[in-house]
Amino acid sequence: MAMTKGLQLLSEAKDLDASVIEIRRAIHAHPELGLDLPVTQKLILDRLDALGVPATRGATISSVVGHIAGTQPGPTTLLRADMDALALVEETGLPFASAVQGVMHACGHDAHVAMLLGAAELLMAHRHELRGSVILAFQPGEEGAGGARRMLEEGLMQPSPDRSYALHVITNIPSGLIATRGGPMMASADEFLITLTGRGGHASAPHEARDPIPVAAELVLALQVALTRSVNVFDPAVLTVGQIEAGTTFNIIPEVATIRGTFRALSEETRVKVSDLVNRVAGGIAKAHGAEVDVSFPMESYPVTVNDPEGAGRALQLARLLVGPDAVQEMVTPVMGAEDFSYLLQVSPGAMIFLGVAPPGVDDPAPNHSNRMLVDEAALHRGVALYALLALAD
Structure with missing residues (x-):
C-alpha cells in the first residue's frame, strides 16, 4: 500500500515540475538575506492562499506557517523549508540569475521553498487520506541568524509536533539520491x-x-x-x-x-x-x-543536528518505497556543516534529509555556498514527493 502510494505521489509530483521549477527560479532571481524576506514571504503566502492552505506570518520575522488538517485523527507532522540566501555575487550565467547585486541563493533554499510548496499542493489533493495534520514551516534566517530559534520563540512548536522533517539539496552527491542517518547528522557551529x-x-x-x-x-x-x-x-x-x-x-x-x-x-x-x-x-x-x-563568540551558535534514529529510519524506508533502494543511502558519517534545524529536532523527533542535485555531465560540481552552484532541477520532484509522503504515511 505504502509503495503504491509512493509511486503515485512521485508521478503526481513529476506532473508539478513546471510549477515547482517556476517558483524556484522566481525565488532564485530575487534572493533576500537574513530574517526580513518580504518578497519571498509574499510569494509563499500568495501560493498557499491559492491552494486554500491557511497560513500565518511571523510577528517579528518573515516566517510563514501553513496548516493542513486531515480528515482523520493522527499525528502532527512538521515539514520545514528555509528561505534565505547568501551574500555572494552570482557567477552561474543562468537566465534567471540573481537580480540583486551581491546576494545569491547559493545553498539551495530556493529549491527547498519550491519543493515544500509543491508538497503542499500534493497534500491538499490527498487531504481526504491525511491522518492528523501538517505544519508547513517556511523559515528565514538559517544562514547564521537563528531563524529556527526565533520561530520557536514565536510558538512554532506549541504544542510540539509528533515528528519533524527537513530536506536539504546537496550538489556533491548524485542527482536524485536521498541520504540521511540516525544520530548526529550535522555539526554544531x-x-x-x-x-x-x-x-x-x-x-x-x-x-x-x-x-x-x-x-x-x-x-x-x-x-x-x-x-x-x-x-x-x-x-x-x-x-x-x-x-x-x-x-x-x-x-x-x-x-x-x-x-x-x-x-x-x-x-x-x-x-x-x-x-x-x-x-x-x-x-x-x-x-x-x-x-x-x-x-x-559573536555569531548565533547552532547546536549539533541530531536525527532521531527512528525518524531517520522511517525516512529511509519511505524513500526506498518512493525511488527504489539504489537511489537511497544510509550515511556512514555525519557532515561538518551546520543547520539550525537542530533547534527543532531538540523539541520534536525527526530527521534532516539530503537530496542530491549534482548537475548532470559536470565532473566536479560547485559545492553549496559557491557563487557558481548549480541545481539539477530534474531531481526536485523527488523532494516534493518525499515531503508529502513523510506526512501521509503511517
Missing part, C-alpha cells in the same frame, strides 16, 4: 573573534613596539596543534581561521590584529571543550608575547 592588542610603531624598530602580527601568526598554528592534542579523534572537531586583519601599510607595525574563525563539533561535550581551548590558547600565546587579548 560556533564563530570566534580574537582581538590582539600590542603597541604600534615603525617597522624598522620592532623592539620599540609590540607587534601583534607574529602573535596572531603563532596563535593560528597553535590552535590547530592544540585541537589535535585535545579532542578525541572518535568525537571529532574542526577549527578553521577564515579571516586575519592587521595593519594599514607595509612599514608600520599596527597596534591591533584580529583573528576570526569557526569551529564545528559533533557532541556538546566536544563543543564546550573546543570553546575552552580557544580561550586558553589565545590567552597563553598573548601573555607569552606581552599582548592583550579579548576572545568573543
Whole structure:
C-alpha cells in the first residue's frame, strides 16, 4: 500500500515540475538575506492562499506557517523549508540569475521553498487520506541568524509536533539520491573573534613596539596543534581561521590584529571543550608575547543536528518505497556543516534529509555556498514527493 502510494505521489509530483521549477527560479532571481524576506514571504503566502492552505506570518520575522488538517485523527507532522540566501555575487550565467547585486541563493533554499510548496499542493489533493495534520514551516534566517530559534520563540512548536522533517539539496552527491542517518547528522557551529592588542610603531624598530602580527601568526598554528592534542579523534572537531586583519601599510607595525574563525563539533561535550581551548590558547600565546587579548563568540551558535534514529529510519524506508533502494543511502558519517534545524529536532523527533542535485555531465560540481552552484532541477520532484509522503504515511 505504502509503495503504491509512493509511486503515485512521485508521478503526481513529476506532473508539478513546471510549477515547482517556476517558483524556484522566481525565488532564485530575487534572493533576500537574513530574517526580513518580504518578497519571498509574499510569494509563499500568495501560493498557499491559492491552494486554500491557511497560513500565518511571523510577528517579528518573515516566517510563514501553513496548516493542513486531515480528515482523520493522527499525528502532527512538521515539514520545514528555509528561505534565505547568501551574500555572494552570482557567477552561474543562468537566465534567471540573481537580480540583486551581491546576494545569491547559493545553498539551495530556493529549491527547498519550491519543493515544500509543491508538497503542499500534493497534500491538499490527498487531504481526504491525511491522518492528523501538517505544519508547513517556511523559515528565514538559517544562514547564521537563528531563524529556527526565533520561530520557536514565536510558538512554532506549541504544542510540539509528533515528528519533524527537513530536506536539504546537496550538489556533491548524485542527482536524485536521498541520504540521511540516525544520530548526529550535522555539526554544531560556533564563530570566534580574537582581538590582539600590542603597541604600534615603525617597522624598522620592532623592539620599540609590540607587534601583534607574529602573535596572531603563532596563535593560528597553535590552535590547530592544540585541537589535535585535545579532542578525541572518535568525537571529532574542526577549527578553521577564515579571516586575519592587521595593519594599514607595509612599514608600520599596527597596534591591533584580529583573528576570526569557526569551529564545528559533533557532541556538546566536544563543543564546550573546543570553546575552552580557544580561550586558553589565545590567552597563553598573548601573555607569552606581552599582548592583550579579548576572545568573543559573536555569531548565533547552532547546536549539533541530531536525527532521531527512528525518524531517520522511517525516512529511509519511505524513500526506498518512493525511488527504489539504489537511489537511497544510509550515511556512514555525519557532515561538518551546520543547520539550525537542530533547534527543532531538540523539541520534536525527526530527521534532516539530503537530496542530491549534482548537475548532470559536470565532473566536479560547485559545492553549496559557491557563487557558481548549480541545481539539477530534474531531481526536485523527488523532494516534493518525499515531503508529502513523510506526512501521509503511517
